[in-house]
Amino acid sequence: MDDDASSSPLAAGQLVWHAGQVSTDERERMLGQKARTLWLTGLSAAGKSTLAFALERTLHDRGCACYVLDGDNVRHGLNRDLGFSLEHRSENLRRIAEVARLMNDAGLIVITAFISPRQADRASAQQIIGADRFLEVYVSTPLSVCEARDPKGFYGQARRGELAEFTGISSPYEAPARPALAIDTERISLTDAVAQLTGLLVTART
Secondary structure, X not given: OOOOOOXXXXXXXXXXXXXXXXXXXXXXXXXXXXXXXXXEEOOOXXXXXXXXXXXXXXXXXXXXXXXXXXXXXXXXXXOOOOOOOHHHXXXXXXXXXXXXXXXXXXXXXXXXEOOOOOXXXXXXHHHHHOOOOEEEEEEOOOHHHHHHHOOOOHHHHHHOOOOOOXXXXXXXXXXXXXXXXXXXXXXXXHHXXXXXXXXXXXXXXX
């Protein structure tokens, strides 16, 4: 159905998925890689974005087609209409998972960097993206270290009661039970962390 076929909202039964003539397998063969989503989760200031962009640089330099979906960046455009209530946070992650799935279908490696504190939301993301493509990475940097870093001043605001529902202070973080990889950025260097992430992708191809 064309986009301009009707000005009224479409019921689910009126929507039809149109399959293209190029498969994901063909795209992966052309790119010489397996499409995966590395879902980096952890507290604010744990080092998720730093890791994600450093990994992207390394993979690109090795000839991989990849892209980072970063928590702050997507709220400048795609998710600019969302706030930070539990419902909006869940919708934020649902949209990101849908984007990651489409990018994986295109044969790309996707690296996401989101606090994503609730196990239910991460499980939903895995279901959308597909268990065979989804690699959960727990950036396990301790709260005390994250709070000492506090580059945006959020922890200070939360401690003063100026920021409600802040993960790790006034809102819980549910750590992954069985992540594909756990990285504590207090204990290992950025270089070693990127090497571990790269190794995870290589292992996931077999």
